[in-house]
Amino acid sequence: MQYIKIKETIAEQIEQGMLAAGQKLPSERQLAETFTTTRVTLREALSLLETEGLIFREDRRGWFIAPPRIDFPLSTAEDFLVLAEKQARQASLSVIRVQNTLANKQVSGLLQLGPFAEVHAVEMLRYLEKRPVCFVRYWVHAEKNTAVDVDTPEELFAWLRQRELLKNIHISDSVTVSCLTGETAVMLHAATGTPAIVIERKVYSGEQPVAAEIAIWRHDTLTVTSDTVC
Structure with a gap:
């Protein structure tokens, strides 16, 4: 053909x-x-x-x-900026929104919260070589929050590390294929229907999730990897 x-x-x-x-x-x-x-x-x-x-x-x-993809390993406590630097890529962030808010149904499910629970919520864009490639949201329990300067964006693990909340944690990731729509497509300069990779991560301390993140990537920008030790 x-x-x-x-x-x-x-x-x-x-x-x-x-x-x-x-x-x-x-x-x-x-x-x-x-x-x-x-x-x-x-x-x-x-x-x-x-x-x-x-x-x-x-x-x-x-x-x-499309530029070369970035390697994104699952279940590791490394943020996007760190991964990009290791791979000699130019990366940056911009904050869209930082606020304390009541957890909605989705966030309550991710963090196993009861009614009227408050969370610290962050939304930001990730860039590779000045191109927007990922829209990300993360949430942590609001009682663990301290003042955050929105002009200095912090990714999830940097946020937890600064507050000494990364001890004895483990990470659970799930990956799904979707497409970009609405405001997310606009922010990523993409047409509606452009393929996307969605990575949902939960950070656990023992059996209790202490943080959650959902990252929506343009599908051509990353390769998801996983190293399993037997």
């Missing part, structure tokens, strides 16, 4: 380095003319490349070559 041949041609140029990470592809109209095809057929090829994480689309800006 023609869209398969188009996909393979673009993929080969990416693999050979003819198209560099972050480079913008020609417009869909130009690509359709180059391959002597229709926009519909071209979009099928681009969708396959997006699914494989070779290219990404920014809403109203077009298609770009």
